[in-house]
Amino acid sequence: MSDTPRHLNISKILGGRPSPDGSKVVLEVEDGDGAKLHLSVPPAQLVNCLPLFAKLASDCQAVGGGKPNPVYDVTRWELGTDRSRQEVFLSLNLPPGGRLTFHLPAPAPQGIYETLGQMLRVQAQISSSTH
Known part of the structure; x- marks a missing residue:
């Protein structure tokens, strides 16, 4: 060799x-x-x-040699909790059928919840002002 x-x-x-x-x-x-x-x-x-x-x-x-990271479509998502360790996991299904699971350590789940709530409120305001 x-x-x-x-x-x-x-x-x-x-x-x-x-x-x-x-x-x-x-x-x-x-x-x-x-x-x-x-x-x-x-x-x-x-x-x-x-x-x-x-x-x-x-x-x-x-260093200027790559393209921005692509955005992937998610066909299904699932949140789960490991009850014994009180940890949250996020699973995403991607075409053509792969599944990725991410561990969300504290305080990430709470931060995601708050940020998503803020984003949804802004989206609702924009949506109601255009109708």
């Missing part, structure tokens, strides 16, 4: 699927020369990707 890291110049992520036995996620990518490659990753490692990719996208944007 070589000590020299291998660099892939990925220009597009074309898609992905689980391996036949479910032990890996197979991502299909295209390199700068147009060749299609397959990257296999254990599913347990995917949890590292979301926060890492979000940070890296922000880092690139900060």
Whole structure:
């Protein structure tokens, strides 16, 4: 095995699927020369990707090389509480069917509640003044 890291110049992520036995996620990518490659990753490692990719996208944007973070449609949301620890969780379903769950430590739930209330009051005032 070589000590020299291998660099892939990925220009597009074309898609992905689980391996036949479910032990890996197979991502299909295209390199700068147009060749299609397959990257296999254990599913347990995917949890590292979301926060890492979000940070890296922000880092690139900060130095002028990236676009603003996109806005995602949410098809369903759910709030839940871990009763034993009195913690709040927010789950969001995103197309094409993924689910992300976020822990909302105190005092975040109260802050979100208050901010949402203020936003809804402003929206109601704007809506009533245009009718």
